[in-house]
Amino acid sequence: xxxxxDLSQFYETFFDEADELLADMEQTLLAVDVDRPDPDQLNAIxxxxxxxxxxxxxxxxxxxxxxxxxxxxxxLDSVRKGEMGLRKDMIDLFLETKDVLTEQVAAYRNxxxxxxxxxxxxxxxxxxxxxxxGAAAAVQPAPAASSAPAVLAPAAAAPAVSASAPLxxxxxxxxxxxxxxxxxxxxxxxxxxxxxxxLHQQQGPDALSVWLRSTATADDLEAVCCFIVNADQVSVTRxxxxxxxxxxxxxxxxxxxxxxxEAAPSTPPPQAEKPAPAGKAASTKESGTIRVGVExxxxxxNLVGELxxxxxxxxxxxSTLDPVLHDRxxxxxxxxxxxxxxxxxxxxxIRMMPMDYVFSRFPRVxxxxxxxxxxxxxxxxxxxxxxxxKSLIERIIDPxxxxxxxxxxxxxxSPQTRIAAGKDPEGHLVLSAQHSGGQxxxxxxxxxxxxxxxxxxxxxxxxxxxxNENTPDDELWQxxxxxxxxxxxxxxxxxxxxxxxxVVRRNIQSMGGHIQLSSRAGQGTTTRIVLPLTLAILDxxxxxxxQEVFILPLTHVTESMQPxxxxxxxxxxxxxxxxxxxEYLPLVALHNVFDVKDAQTxxxxxxxxxxxxxxxxxxxxxxxxxxxxxxxxxxxxSNYKKIPGISAATILGDGSVALIVDVFALLRMTxxxxxATLTVIGETSNVE
Amino acid sequence: MLNKADAxxxxxxDTGKEFLVFTLGEQEYGIDILKVQEIRGYDSQSVTRIAxxxxxxxxxxxxxxxxxxxxxxxxxxxxxxxxxxxxxxxVILNLASRVVGVVVDGVSDVLxxxxxxxxxxxxxxxAFSTEYLTGxxxxxxxxxxxxxxxxxxxxxxxxxxxxxxAA
Numbered sequence: 103x104x105x106x107x108d109l110s111q112f113y114e115t116f117f118d119e120a121d122e123l124l125a126d127m128e129q130t131l132l133a134v135d136v137d138r139p140d141p142d143q144l145n146a147i148x149x150x151x152x153x154x155x156x157x158x159x160x161x162x163x164x165x166x167x168x169x170x171x172x173x174x175x176x177x178l179d180s181v182r183k184g185e186m187g188l189r190k191d192m193i194d195l196f197l198e199t200k201d202v203l204t205e206q207v208a209a210y211r212n213x214x215x216x217x218x219x220x221x222x223x224x225x226x227x228x229x230x231x232x233x234x235x236g237a238a239a240a241v242q243p244a245p246a247a248s249s250a251p252a253v254l255a256p257a258a259a260a261p262a263v264s265a266s267a268p269l270x271x272x273x274x275x276x277x278x279x280x281x282x283x284x285x286x287x288x289x290x291x292x293x294x295x296x297x298x299x300x301l302h303q304q305q306g307p308d309a310l311s312v313w314l315r316s317t318a319t320a321d322d323l324e325a326v327c328c329f330i331v332n333a334d335q336v337s338v339t340r341x342x343x344x345x346x347x348x349x350x351x352x353x354x355x356x357x358x359x360x361x362x363x364e365a366a367p368s369t370p371p372p373q374a375e376k377p378a379p380a381g382k383a384a385s386t387k388e389s390g391t392i393r394v395g396v397e398x399x400x401x402x403x404n405l406v407g408e409l410x411x412x413x414x415x416x417x418x419x420x421s422t423l424d425p426v427l428h429d430r431x432x433x434x435x436x437x438x439x440x441x442x443x444x445x446x447x448x449x450x451x452i453r454m455m456p457m458d459y460v461f462s463r464f465p466r467v468x469x470x471x472x473x474x475x476x477x478x479x480x481x482x483x484x485x486x487x488x489x490x491x492k493s494l495i496e497r498i499i500d501p502x503x504x505x506x507x508x509x510x511x512x513x514x515x516s517p518q519t520r521i522a523a524g525k526d527p528e529g530h531l532v533l534s535a536q537h538s539g540g541q542x543x544x545x546x547x548x549x550x551x552x553x554x555x556x557x558x559x560x561x562x563x564x565x566x567x568x569x570n571e572n573t574p575d576d577e578l579w580q581x582x583x584x585x586x587x588x589x590x591x592x593x594x595x596x597x598x599x600x601x602x603x604x605v606v607r608r609n610i611q612s613m614g615g616h617i618q619l620s621s622r623a624g625q626g627t628t629t630r631i632v633l634p635l636t637l638a639i640l641d642x643x644x645x646x647x648x649q650e651v652f653i654l655p656l657t658h659v660t661e662s663m664q665p666x667x668x669x670x671x672x673x674x675x676x677x678x679x680x681x682x683x684x685e686y687l688p689l690v691a692l693h694n695v696f697d698v699k700d701a702q703t704x705x706x707x708x709x710x711x712x713x714x715x716x717x718x719x720x721x722x723x724x725x726x727x728x729x730x731x732x733x734x735x736x737x738x739x740s741n742y743k744k745i746p747g748i749s750a751a752t753i754l755g756d757g758s759v760a761l762i763v764d765v766f767a768l769l770r771m772t773x774x775x776x777x778a779t780l781t782v783i784g785e786t787s788n789v790e
Numbered sequence: 791m792l793n794k795a796d797a798x799x800x801x802x803x804d805t806g807k808e809f810l811v812f813t814l815g816e817q818e819y820g821i822d823i824l825k826v827q828e829i830r831g832y833d834s835q836s837v838t839r840i841a842x843x844x845x846x847x848x849x850x851x852x853x854x855x856x857x858x859x860x861x862x863x864x865x866x867x868x869x870x871x872x873x874x875x876x877x878x879x880x881v882i883l884n885l886a887s888r889v890v891g892v893v894v895d896g897v898s899d900v901l902x903x904x905x906x907x908x909x910x911x912x913x914x915x916x917a918f919s920t921e922y923l924t925g926x927x928x929x930x931x932x933x934x935x936x937x938x939x940x941x942x943x944x945x946x947x948x949x950x951x952x953x954x955x956a957a
Binding site for chain 2: 355403404407411447571650696697698736737738741742743745746747748751753757758759760761
């Protein structure tokens with residue numbers, strides 16, 4: 103078909119599409135109601151399998167993928183035609199097949215051969231299921247045998263047996279067309295006649311089934327049909343015509359053809375408009391998105407960042423001009439400012455992805471964990487449409503999966519325990535996401551047993567954490583995030599190894615966010631993750647020390663004040679603490695940390711910015727506050743390396759570079775420096 | 791390859807390599823011109839100091855939206871006079887996907903050197919360790935010290951690249 107064209111350039115697109123289709127397939131499979139499957143959903147699953155098979159077949163070098171999807175497609179086809187009842191174990195098998203397919207796609211993407219064992223196993227399972235179904239169909243004589251082809255109902259027009267061996271070339275083609283208009287049926291039959299020998303045909307009010315012996319390929323047949331009808335109305339498989347048809351096929355095909363043609367015009371076109379909406383939805387989805395590499399988007403973001411800086415420079419320069427003389431120039435600059443800001447927002451939104459991308463993987467996790475743990479769990483998600491930066495959304499998956507697993511494993515109790523506690527035996531897990539002032543809040547809530555205060559306390563004391571009976575809940579809960587702390591009674595393969603929560607917290611912190619936990623015994627636990635919307639832009643407070651400007655992330659700034667002499671307490675040579683409303687805060691002078699010359703050394707004339715990092719607070723001494731602004735975060739590591747105490751850099755309006763302070767690192771740096779002194783203060787404040 | 795180079799040596803000059811010549815104090819140095827991205831005047835206002843780094847790292851600057859570290863070679867190689875005047879320039883180098891700026895006393899020339907004009911680097915006790923030298927170039931009366939700038943800039947000595955065993 104495509105000889106001479108190098109298809110390898112399309113591989114990447116195919117893999118991406120296949121991944122998307124598989125993800126869709128999984129979602130739909132999970133959504134299907136086994137007892138009353140929605141035909142639309144079944145069709146959607148079938149189409150996904152069909153598209154992958156088509157793609158894999160076109161390239162001709164993804165044999166395993168094509169074979170596996172072919173088997174899956176056959177089964178799905180029988181299911182959607184109602185010849186095969188849907189059962190839960192079938193859904194499980196289909197889900198498993200989906201996993202194998204995903205692995206196969208990944209293998210092909212990395213130019214490896216897919217796992218042969220997995221392939222053979224899944225194929226034999228699929229074949230078994232097909233045989234089982236074939237046997238069932240044999241017991242039930244096909245209705246086609248008794249009824250005349252022309253009066254068949256559309257459902258019955260479908261074939262009885264699906265091929266048990268993949269791509270059996272010896273069998274004729276079965277072209278089944280649905281939702282077609284009678285006048286099209288005639289045209290289609292003529293086309294089929296041109297392509298090969300029509301063995302048998304069945305025509306319903308709006309469906310047509312043709313068995314054809316032809317030298318053309320299935321794709322050719324489909325392509326021909328697509329001239330007349332939509333692709334989703336056509337399905338081409340290889341299978342034997344119904345028993346009754348084999349007998350008639352001995353007669354010249356012309357004998358049955360006139361009968362069908364006569365019948366066709368007399369049949370009213372029942373739902374002629376029906377295909378339209380489906381076709382339309384499919385096409386808008388197709389043309390509504392465009393696949394672009396992330397590097398390209400990042401490049402645009404960088405360029406727009408440049409534009410914004412240049413524009414800020416223009417504003418700064420033009421501010422000295424006489425507004426009367428330069429009226430038009432100043433107007434233009436103002437216009438530019440607005441446009442640049444809009445453009446920046448628009449470009450940033452390209453990188454934004456809905457949380458659905460993350461949430462959609464949890465129904466599967468919940469389903470599997472629940473059956474493994476013998477629990478009944480219902481999952482609800484809110485705010486799937488909430489958008490988050492792509493880089494963050496990818497990094498949130500692991501921590502969130504961990505939290506969900508924790509809730510499933512330790513949070514929600516077994517049905518018996520729940521009934522005993524007077525609760526609904528079915529546990530409820532809620533995932534939600536919402537925007538709140540430049541941040542996104544993601545919550546994992548379960549209605550399980552809550553955190554066990556006694557157990558955590560016992561464990562904490564055992565492991566030598568400085569806690570006692572009077573430690574407040576909030577402080578105790580924080581221990582869960584300490585390295586090596588786990589309260590699980592037994593280690594399961596889902597969670598409980600005591601690594602994890604500290605990793606979760608570290609991951610969240612590295613994304614510039616923080617994590618909170620609240621819990622009520624017997625009522626459940628809520629874990630709340632607060633993240634910035636994007637890593638590319640940061641709300642910062644610019645501060646000046648000497649002649650240098652630094653940016654403090656605004657999320658860490660709680661307040662700023664000018665220290666008075668009576669608030670200051672000297673604890674050792676050059677070390678001070680600041681007494682603010684009963685709290686002793688260690689005082690860190692930024693000019694000491696970054697060795698800045700000409701800084702304000704008189705503490706009472708400087709400004710103390712109170713920062714919150716992890717669970718501790720400290721005061722940072724700077725000369726002046728310059729202002730709050732959004733800054734574009736620029737990576738330092740790309741051309742240089744990590745600077746201690748600095749997380750990144752940004753470019754200010756005048757084109758100069760300002761460094762963004764890493765508050766966590768600052769805390770750690772000072773901690774190691776005054777470890778001894780801090781413990782002393784810690785004890786004093788506990789006594790108070 | 792060798793034969794071809796030998797054959798060409800006598801007559802044609804297209805086997806030569808182009809070098810950017812810059813001065814540090816009295817001495818002229820040559821670096822492969824293909825590593826050079828651009829040359830800019832030095833503006834101390836636009837360089838942001840970084841704390842707790844060796845003194846030869848002047849800081850970082852904004853090069854059209856890219857944050858670029860600036861290294862002063864004169865400080866690195868203990869030259870007597872380190873002045874910043876209108877002749878002081880920054881050579882922006884493009885090395886293995888990194889961009890680095892190098893402050894030198896001035897850029898004088900771009901010269902084409904034939905293999906015959908390049909002799910092996912002697913073992914002498916200059917600022918540059920012989921490890922980073924590719925040879926000595928001779929152009930008339932001038933002597934150029936040819937530096938493997940890529941090797942030098944990515945060395946642990948320059949502390950510009952995150953080392954595997956960094957502190």
